[in-house]
Amino acid sequence: MTDKTPEIRRLNDAFRRSFIGGHVVLTSGVAALADTERRALLRSVRAFEAFNSGNDPHAEHDFGAIDLEGSKFFWKIDYYDAEMRGGSPDPTNAELTRRALTIMRAEEY
Template sequence: MTEDEKKARIAELNDELRTHRSQRNGKIIVTGALIEDIHDGARMARILDAIRDFSDFNEDNDPHGEHDYGRVTVDGEEFMFKFDYYALNEEHLSEHPEDPNATIRVMSVLYASDY
């Protein structure tokens, strides 16, 4: 697999988790101050819906073409999502983030101000 093919596969897997909210070896976590708002299911649904619908990937926010980061505004507040890739033991980074059988894909969701 070429580097461009790997990047395209990573973007495809990231989009799958971001838009479908499920994937083998995929997790969505809420971090930072947003944890305090986790009990507001309707608000969390609006945030996740905005992330699902995000499609403004460009050279500025996606320089590697992996769809691994983005920002959305919900209820006047800015949130971000970012992806990290771990080995199956979750102790080290994955050496092959393009391979869903060798990678735990984690999408973190947080207030942009927490980053």
């Protein structure tokens, strides 16, 4: 954990809960779900709070695993530079960072 971790966590939580302030990417497996299943999954991602040292070792709230109706899904937040060509030089700086939240079936990982 660094001195920037609390701010990274705050920004990740705000983005994940609202889907505002970054890009949300659904894999083909998630896009193929029925509308009701896909909406339930998106609600589950937004509401996710089951962070622990196993799924959040850096305390940034950037990954989660969800079981939904017998299927397992993962979501992951990555930090890119403003042009989305490489990693962000500072994930706490919104002008330098573009967040991408990818939601996938576990088998697509």
